[in-house]
Amino acid sequence: MxxxxxxxxxxxxxxxxxxxxxxxxxxxxxxxxxxxxxxxxxxxxxxxxxxxxxxxxxxxxxxxxxxxxxxxxxxxxxxxxxxxxxxxxxxxxxxxxxxxxxxxxxxxHVRSLDGVLDDVSTDFPDAVSTEDVVAERDRIVGRIRDLCGRMAGELYRYEMDDYGTFAVRVDGTRWELKREESQVSYLRVGGSGGTYLLSQYGPPSAPDVREFAPDFPGFVAAYNDHVAELELDLERIDL
Structure with a gap:
């Protein structure tokens, strides 16, 4: 076959x-x-x-x-x-x-939508400006940045490391200032998942500033106590 x-x-x-x-x-x-x-x-x-x-x-x-x-x-x-x-x-x-x-x-289907927007008004109310809120937020954050910049500079002068962190608890909440040489990298409140009051990416929200700014003096006081303790350590050295 x-x-x-x-x-x-x-x-x-x-x-x-x-x-x-x-x-x-x-x-x-x-x-x-x-x-x-x-x-x-x-x-x-x-x-x-x-x-x-x-x-x-x-x-x-x-x-x-x-x-x-x-x-x-x-x-x-x-x-x-x-x-x-x-x-x-x-x-x-x-x-x-x-x-x-x-x-x-x-x-x-297309024809069924003819005129569906005829009675929709476009006479909308004016949107309120955020200018005053943003200006006050920026003023407070600017003051915080100035003080943290001074802290970062003093810590760099003392530690002489290119990178450093100063962390302390204020009323049970962790505050952390991260620096690169004498420049502030960030100020974070609340640990790794916390709120950045200072960062390289943008300002915090006004509600975050309202929540945490009142406790910032406690962070500054803790820094001052830290420096005072360093001075005491040096005073204990007998040459």
Whole structure:
């Protein structure tokens, strides 16, 4: 036996027709996806559209069509357009028989929003300025920064290390001044997950300043006690 001499039907023509239909739907439904993304105000989303024969789901990402799925009233769903494999030709044909109804449902959805904003007033009240609050916050933080700068300079002069930390508890709460040479890196209250009253990234919030600034004199007093203790240590040396 030399082989099987049976003709095999050429599937290329059917596949080409299927691919042409899918490409046309991708372009057409892609415009609908872009319009839907603009309408709903987001780069990512999906919406279902009901027809007499089933439900269509249009999903978009970054304004582009991600997939178009048809779920008939009975039978298996078909991804008419997707990022994976193309649909089976017979399933595609069934779905395309309802495509016009899907487009009508999409258009009805868009038309249903006509005039929805007509009665929305744009006569808004004025927004109160934060200028005074920010100015007072910056004044207090500036004073804290000045004093911490002096502490950092004195600690650097005494310790002569490029990096250093002065930490102490004030009424049970940890305060930590971190310096690089004589410059302040940060002043943090409350440990590693605490609040930065001073940092390299930006000022603290006004509520944080309101909460912790009243205890800052206690931190300064603890620093002064630390320096006084250093002086006592030197006084105990008998030369």
């Amino acid at each position: 030399t082989g099987l001499d049976f003709d095999i039907a050429d599937a290329d023509a059917v596949a080409a027709d299927r691919d042409a239909v899918v490409a046309a739907v991708r372009e057409h439904a892609g415009r609908m996806a872009y319009a839907l993304a603009k309408l709903e105000g987001g780069d990512y989303g999906s919406r279902e559209f009901d027809t007499d024969d089933g439900e269509w789901t249009l999903k978009y990402e970054a304004g582009d069509l991600q997939y178009l799925r048809f779920s008939p009233r009975s039978g298996r769903e078909t991804y008419v357009v997707s990022t994976k494999q193309p649909p089976e030709p017979a399933a595609l044909a069934e779905a395309m028989g309802d495509y016009a109804a899907f487009v009508d449902a999409f258009n009805d």
